[in-house]
Amino acid sequence: MPLSLSRRAARTVQSEIRAMSIACEKVQGINLAQGICDTEVPLPVREGAKQAMDQGINSYTRAEGLAPIRQAIAEKMQRFNGVACDPETEVVVSSGATGAFYAACLALLNPGDEVILFEPYYGYHLNTLIAAEAVPLCVTLRAPDWTFNREDLERTVTLRTRAIVLNSPANPSGKVFTREELEWIASFAKRHDLFVFTDEIYEYFVFEGHHISMATLPGMRERTITMSGYSKTFSITGWRIGYTICDRRWAQGIAYFQDLIYVCAPAPLQIGVAEGIRQLPESFYAEIGKEYVVKRDMLCAVLKEIGLTPSVPNGAYYVLADGSILPGRTSRDKAMYLLQQTGVATVAGSAFYHGNGGENLIRFCFAKTDAELTEACRRLNNLPEKLRAGTLAANTRE
Ligand SMILES: Cc1ncc(COP(=O)(O)O)c(C=O)c1O
Structure with missing residues (x-):
């Protein structure tokens, strides 16, 4: 028997989220891919x-x-x-x-x-x-x-x-x-x-x-x-x-x-x-909901504005958004396009489905400091312009 990984190892794939975080580091982007909570520790x-x-x-x-x-x-x-x-x-x-x-x-x-x-x-x-x-x-x-x-x-x-x-x-x-x-x-x-x-x-x-x-x-x-x-x-x-x-x-x-x-x-x-x-008092926990709903609303407003229609979450700190307007055949292509054009890393929807149910979805994480989330939103606001430029360039080539 040649050396090989176990059948178990072959069946488990590397986390898509980690792969995206690595790609994000390479372009020094803002990582809205991973649930890294970089807010202050009490x-x-x-x-x-x-x-x-x-x-x-x-x-x-x-x-x-x-x-x-x-x-x-x-x-x-x-x-x-x-x-x-x-x-x-x-x-x-x-x-x-x-x-x-x-x-x-x-x-x-x-x-x-x-x-x-x-x-x-x-x-x-x-x-x-x-x-x-x-x-x-x-x-x-x-x-x-x-x-x-x-x-x-x-x-x-x-x-x-x-x-x-x-x-x-x-x-x-x-x-x-x-x-x-x-x-x-x-x-x-x-x-x-x-x-x-x-x-x-x-x-x-x-x-x-x-x-x-x-x-x-x-x-x-x-x-x-x-x-x-x-x-x-x-x-x-x-x-x-x-x-x-x-x-x-x-x-x-x-x-x-x-x-x-x-x-x-x-x-x-x-x-x-x-x-x-x-x-920690009860108020500490009540504050979490209040603090994160502001972050949620900030991100969802921008996503709506730029045409990545969000499914507004009732809990946790992620948003699944409709990435239909992004170029690319798969949600992975779409997430990569978004990272390259805006410097904002997200996760391809396919990471959350066993079939092809997630191919039009992109996941954003909003567990970020306000400063970082504001900067991510600023960059995302550039998307319509990048999309228009892309369409223009494609038309010129034709
Ligand atoms: C649903 C869910 N469970 C568990 C975890 C990880 O939790 P822990 O850091 O306690 O292992 C995460 C982190 O993203 C998560 O989203």
């Missing part, structure tokens, strides 16, 4: 981590995480999400929501198990399932409201289906699932005996309506694996602090796989996040 979070380091909290921790952060998360889950959980046995601190999902897949899915995923999906969800040798089955959310057809779900599920992935507020659509939709998904999950993996990383980024955790719906606590983290809320994407809340039977297995893959989340950073949760 002081108690930074101070908490520094003090923890100085106090010698620098060693391995229990795979489930240090007691102060588990306690802080359990209290927050009760207060904000309305989910009661035991910090000793039902909270697992992870290396981001990414680590949480990977460990949960390894602990709860067998190779060949089918898992339903709504598309447009978050690429890591798809690729994590593939890496865990599960079989993703896509059900499409329909623009502009990103509604799903209940029959599609019923048609998709089989006896081999073990779980459904939910992401609300969603990346990239910005959809916030309504209570009615969640209730229907809950009854669907119960009827077919499915786990619900719910990624709630954008729980504080809600502009219309409010966040509802699946685990609060009647009869859902046992089968729901709630995953979230502080990458977005505290602007600490590089710290890698997330968590899983679930029944103790599942938590043990998840902690075990986590231990195997990366042992634990970074010890002093666990304390920094615990301090942030403990010290």
Whole structure:
């Protein structure tokens, strides 16, 4: 047998988003491709981590995480999400929501198990399932409201289906699932005996309506694996602090796989996040929604103006816009054109679909400082002129 990558590696593709970020760096553009939250980290979070380091909290921790952060998360889950959980046995601190999902897949899915995923999906969800040798089955959310057809779900599920992935507020659509939709998904999950993996990383980024955790719906606590983290809320994407809340039977297995893959989340950073949760007032979280709705509206207004009609998101911090007017056969060509002409990096819609559903879509991220977003908008405003110049040049050549 010649040397080669595993079949698993061959099936997983490099993140389109990372590739776009690299292209953006080359042209020193503004990166609206990646959800890199470069807004300020709250002081108690930074101070908490520094003090923890100085106090010698620098060693391995229990795979489930240090007691102060588990306690802080359990209290927050009760207060904000309305989910009661035991910090000793039902909270697992992870290396981001990414680590949480990977460990949960390894602990709860067998190779060949089918898992339903709504598309447009978050690429890591798809690729994590593939890496865990599960079989993703896509059900499409329909623009502009990103509604799903209940029959599609019923048609998709089989006896081999073990779980459904939910992401609300969603990346990239910005959809916030309504209570009615969640209730229907809950009854669907119960009827077919499915786990619900719910990624709630954008729980504080809600502009219309409010966040509802699946685990609060009647009869859902046992089968729901709630995953979230502080990458977005505290602007600490590089710290890698997330968590899983679930029944103790599942938590043990998840902690075990986590231990195997990366042992634990970074010890002093666990304390920094615990301090942030403990010290920051409710107003801090309310401000997030208010701050981001301004960013959303600034970006959406420009997109509308220049003909990249946005689907205005109700949550998270991404906008899917219609890129039909951009030259190019694929959404990748269109995103590249936009980067070359305006210096603004985005993500091709195809990154979020298994078929060709996203070829006319472009995703913009607005988790940027106001200065950067203003500059991106200024550059985007040049698009109509560039398009006209392109048409003129093409006409001249003819
Ligand atoms: C839906 C979703 N889940 C998880 C993550 C990553 O979270 P973490 O940094 O906690 O691993 C992202 C980041 O973009 C995301 O969009």
